[in-house]
Amino acid sequence: MTRDILAFIGGGNMARSLIGGLVARGRPAASIQVAEPQAALREALAADFGVGVHATASEAARGATTWVLSVKPQVMRTVCGELATLAAETRPLVVSIAAGVTAGQIDQWLGGDQAVVRTMPNTPSLLGAGATGLYANPRVTEAGRELAGSLMSAVGLAAWIPDEAQMDAVTAVSGSGPAYVFLLAEALQAAGVAQGLAADTARDLANQTLLGAARMLVETGDDAATLRKRVTSPGGTTQAAIESFEANGLRRLVDEAVAAAARRGRELSEGS
C-alpha cells in the first residue's frame, strides 16, 4: 500500500469542494485519486485540480491508505459492498461525509472491524472556510484521528463530536447551513430589486453585507446579539426590519427548518 494516498469515492459537489480546498492548500494532486462514474465530472476534476481519476470505486481505492466515501447516502450500502473485499485486505482509514449514514452501518457494510470516521463538512471547504464535525468509531487509532482531523482542518474549522447522535444536528446546522445563507442572499437581493435597486447593485450590496457580517461574527469576538444591537438604532430603520422579522416568526422558522433537516438525516440512516 502506498503511503498517504487519498481516494475519494464519488466526485460530486462536496468531493469537489474538499479536493479543491486541499489542493489549493498544498496537498499534492498526485496524492489524490477520485472515483466518479460521470465522465464529465471526472474529466473536470482532472483538468481543474490535476488529481488522478477513475470510473470505478475499486480502481480509485486500490493503493490508497485513506478512503473518503463521498457518494449519496442512498447508494452508500452498494458502494461499500463493492469495496468490502479490498477493505478487509487493506484496512484503510475510512472517512465518510454522507448525511445520516452511521459509522456502524459503514463498518458493517464494509465487512466489519473497520476504522470509520463519520464527518459532516460543508462546501465553503473549497475556499478553506469550511466547517466540519467529526465522530470516530472505537476502531480509529489516535493516528487515524489526527489524520482525519488534519484533512478537515486543512480546509477550515474541524470539531470533534463525542456523541454520534449529535451528527444529525451538525448536518442540520453547518452541513446544510450554507444553503440557508444562500437563500437569505437570494431573498435580500430580490427585496433590494423590489425597493428599486438595479439587480447587479442589489446583488453586490447584499453579498458584501453577508461577507462583512460573517467576518464580524468570527473576527470581532462579539456575539451575534451584541453585533445586531450595534446596528439597531432605537426607533430607526433596522428596528423596523427586526420587529417585522420577529413578528413573522423568523426564529421559529429557523428552528423548524433545522429540526426538519436533522429529522431527514435520521430518516436517511433508517432508510439505508
Ligand SMILES: NC(=O)C1=CN([C@@H]2O[C@H](COP(=O)(O)OP(=O)(O)OC[C@H]3O[C@@H](n4cnc5c(N)ncnc54)[C@H](OP(=O)(O)O)[C@@H]3O)[C@@H](O)[C@H]2O)C=CC1
Ligand atoms: N453537497 C453538500 O453540500 C454536502 C454533501 N454531503 C454529503 O456528501 C455526499 C455527496 O453529496 P454531493 O456531493 O452533494 O452529491 P453528488 O451527487 O454531487 O455527488 C455524488 C457523486 O457520486 C457519484 N457516484 C455514484 N455511485 C458511485 C460509485 N459507485 N462510485 C463512485 N462514485 C459514485 C455520483 O454519480 P451519479 O450522479 O451518476 O450517481 C455523483 O457524481 C452525500 O452523502 C452528502 O450527504 C455532506 C456535506 C455537504
Ligand SMILES: O=C(O)[C@@H]1CCC=N1
Ligand atoms: O442536502 C444534503 O443532504 C447534504 C448534506 C448536507 C448538505 N448537503
